[in-house]
Amino acid sequence: MKQSELSTLVQPFHVMELVKHANALEAQGKPVIHLSIGEPDFPMPEPVQQALVQAISTNKTRYTAALGLPELRQAVSDYYRSAFQVQVPANQIVITSGASAALMYACLALVNPGNEVLLADPGYPCNKTFIQMTGGTPAFVQTAEEENFQPSWADLSKHWTEKTAGVLLASPNNPTGTQLTATAMKEITAGVATRGGFIIVDEIYQSLCYDHPAQSVLQVTGAPSEQMPLLVINSFSKYFGMTGLRLGWMVVPENLLPAIERFAQNLSICPNTPAQWAALACFQAETLAICEERRKLFKARRDFMVHALPGAGIELHSTPDSAFYIYAKSPYSSEDYCKDLLEKAWVCAVPGKDFSQYRGNEMMRFSYANSMENLQIAIERINQFNQTGSPKAV
Numbered sequence: 532m533k534q535s536e537l538s539t540l541v542q543p544f545h546v547m548e549l550v551k552h553a554n555a556l557e558a559q560g561k562p563v564i565h566l567s568i569g570e571p572d573f574p575m576p577e578p579v580q581q582a583l584v585q586a587i588s589t590n591k592t593r594y595t596a597a598l599g600l601p602e603l604r605q606a607v608s609d610y611y612r613s614a615f616q617v618q619v620p621a622n623q624i625v626i627t628s629g630a631s632a633a634l635m636y637a638c639l640a641l642v643n644p645g646n647e648v649l650l651a652d653p654g655y656p657c658n659k660t661f662i663q664m665t666g667g668t669p670a671f672v673q674t675a676e677e678e679n680f681q682p683s684w685a686d687l688s689k690h691w692t693e694k695t696a697g698v699l700l701a702s703p704n705n706p707t708g709t710q711l712t713a714t715a716m717k718e719i720t721a722g723v724a725t726r727g728g729f730i731i732v733d734e735i736y737q738s739l740c741y742d743h744p745a746q747s748v749l750q751v752t753g754a755p756s757e758q759m760p761l762l763v764i765n766s767f768s769k770y771f772g773m774t775g776l777r778l779g780w781m782v783v784p785e786n787l788l789p790a791i792e793r794f795a796q797n798l799s800i801c802p803n804t805p806a807q808w809a810a811l812a813c814f815q816a817e818t819l820a821i822c823e824e825r826r827k828l829f830k831a832r833r834d835f836m837v838h839a840l841p842g843a844g845i846e847l848h849s850t851p852d853s854a855f856y857i858y859a860k861s862p863y864s865s866e867d868y869c870k871d872l873l874e875k876a877w878v879c880a881v882p883g884k885d886f887s888q889y890r891g892n893e894m895m896r897f898s899y900a901n902s903m904e905n906l907q908i909a910i911e912r913i914n915q916f917n918q919t920g921s922p923k924a925v
Contacts, residue, residue, distance in 0.1 A: 541660050546881045549869060553879040564909045566897045567879045569705060569856065571772045576813075576821040579773065583809035591808050597795040598788075599626025599780070600807045606814050607780055614738075617749045619782055625791055626807060628799045630735045630766040630779035634661045634699075635798070637762045637781065640790045641729045642667040646696035651682045653858065653887040653894070655705045655733070662699070670695070673889045676848040679709040680858065684722040697729035697760075702748070703736040706886045706896040707858040708833075708851030710740065716751045724759065735766040735779070738822070740853035741830040755784040762787070767806075769854070770822055771813045776806035829855055832899040832906055839910045840897070844917035858883075861895040862917060869895055876916040878909045 550567050557563045574580070586592070598604070601621070608621040627633040634657075642648060644666030650658055652671040659669035672690050674680045687698060698719070702711040711719070723730045730748075738745045748763060755761040766779040783791055795801070812818055836857055841847060846860035861868045865882035873879050883894035899906060 537664065540663055542656075544656060545885045549873065549879065549881055552870075553873055556873065556877065561877050563873070563877045563879055564905050564912070565879045565901060566899065566906075566909055567881050568900070569769075569854075569898050570774050570900055571769065571825070571855075572900050572902065573772050573825050575772050575776075575809075576818045578812040578815055578818045578821075579771065579809050582812035583776075583805055586805040586808035592804055595801045595804050595807060597792050597799075597801050599624075599802055600811075603807050603810055604780075606811055610814050611747070611749065614745070615747050615750055617747065617753065619749060619754045622788070623754055623782055623785060625781045625783060625788070625795070626802045627779045627781055627795070628802045629768065629777040630733065630764050631657065631661075632777075632795075632799055632802075633764045633779050633781040634658065634731070634733065635664070636791050636794045637731050637764065637783075638662055638665045638667070638699075639794050640787055641731075641760075641762075642696055645694065647692065647694040648696055649687055649690055649698045651680075651700055651704070652889055653680060653704075653706055653883065653891075655701060656885040658699055658701075658733075667696070668694075671888045679849045680704065680707040681709055681711050681715065682719075683715055684718040687719060688722055688726075691726055691728075695726070695728060697731065698723055699731045699733070701733035701735075703734075703740060703853035705736070705854060706856050706883070707849055708736075708854040708856040709849055710746070710853050711748075713746060713751060716748045720748065720752050720759070720761065729760040729762070731762045731764065733764045735764065736769050736854035737765060738770040739826055739829060739855065741826075741833055742852045749782065755782060757784055757786045760784060767810050767813060770826070771810070771818070772822070772825070773806065773810065773813075776803055776809070778802055778806045778810055828903075829899070832901075832903060833857075835903065835906060836897065836899045836910075839906075840913075843910050843914035845913065855898055855900045857897045857899065858886075859895055859897060861893060864892055865895040866892065871920075872913065872916060875920065876912040878912050878916075 604624045605621040611619045638661040642665040646667045647670040763782040767773040884891035
């Protein structure tokens with residue numbers, strides 16, 4: 532059977548391949564510590580769990596509107612107003628089957644075959660796939676560690692050509708755990724608008740920031756419009772801990788709503804219905820208090836890892852202030868180092884090749900979405916491995 536060109540163009544997610552290897556070692560009895568997957572290690576907050584059970588027990592399991600429950604769209608609108616002092620009309624908020632679906636809809640609505648879309652390098656590897664699935668071409672813009680691996684408008688404008696349709700950015704960013712400044716956001720959105728392009732901003736780690744209050748590009752631009760062709764992507768997965776329920780949202784200009792609705796109708800019918808009802812509990816005071824306590828725990832883990840990794844022989848070239856990742860210099864070829872670290876020290880970190888076209892072989896990513904006890908053991912093992920090349924029996 533002859534496969535499509537797209538099926539050979541789309542690359543595997545190498546992180547998942549390494550995790551499979553880690554799981555196989557665990558099955559053999561090896562005490563692997565996972566610093567790989569970007570998933571909170573906490574369960575869903577109890578009020579959200581209770582709301583999910585209630586939704587199922589009361590038969591709230593049928594299709595909703597393709598754009599999501601009106602109640603949840605309004606709740607997200609209220610959240611922007613209370614948390615970020617931004618007025619975003621509920622009708623401009625679309626509930627989606629995870630942030631991945633939102634990114635796919637955004638690219639389908641904005642990218643034509645032959646268009647180029649600028650992406651910051653390093654960045655989330657699936658973003659290029661969303662662009663490729665529309666027939667577009669990802670164009671990578673290398674960022675500098677001196678700028679915390681975030682692009683400026685000067686960086687982006689140098690790569691803008693007649694084929695460029697727009698920009699897809701993430702703030703906070705995976706794998707670096709860094710954010711765009713408010714000044715950079717303002718300059719980039721203004722610059723893209725003058726070129727007649729669009730800008731998609733992924734904010735799924737928005738509320739997991741540690742050194743200053745969470746921010747949104749919407750605080751700079753206001754609600755998207757035809758004059759401000761901005762789409763903002765967010766998720767219930769990271770801050771609210773609902774990863775497996777696959778629920779996200781997007782904020783879009785009104786003129787794009789009909790197209791987004793058609794894509795949603797055809798590709799997913801509607802988002803997960805019980806998950807939508809459960810997500811209403813995310814904005815309750817009790818849930819937000821739980822999420823804030825967990826954010827503080829993530830901050831403590833970040834602080835520990837940032838100070839401990841250099842002492843264990845891992846160079847840091849930026850300061851992560853958000854999400855739960857640290858992007859670091861690998862002692863040698865990152866693919867080989869991560870494989871050796873896993874097989875000899877039973878610590879699973881991931882090489883940079885998923886995240887960077889330019890320096891993937893040099894860099895690696897650690898996720899600190901694990902308990903402090905496990906992080907401390909991991910650091911001991913990394914230190915021992917870097918000194919002797921052998922595991923530490925802890």
